[in-house]
Amino acid sequence: MLTTLAAATVATHAGPWAAGYGWLFFLVPVFWILLIGLVVFLITRGRRRAWADGAYGPPWARGASAESTLAERYAKGDIDETEYRARLEVLRANRPNA
Incomplete structure (x- = not known):
């Protein structure tokens, strides 16, 4: 009984990797890369639009x-x-x- 309780505790506190979701670990960096890329894209798009409107530049x-x-x-x-x-x-x- 003590062994079953210990195994259940370890499985509960081990996180999603113990349940077979180890592939989710690779999605975290992909998510952040996509998020940072989206922010950079929106900033450069806004600057290009402002440049075209004549707000920036010489x-x-x-x-x-x-x-x-x-x-x-x-x-x-x-x-x-x-x-x-x-x-x-x-x-x-x-x-x-x-």
């Missing part, structure tokens, strides 16, 4: 033209009117489709 990637960037700098007071007009003239003279 001005030329956001769709801002050189003229609008120059006008923005003039509006902020970074450059004066003569420098603005000189640079605008250079930009318009070197326009690729002009």
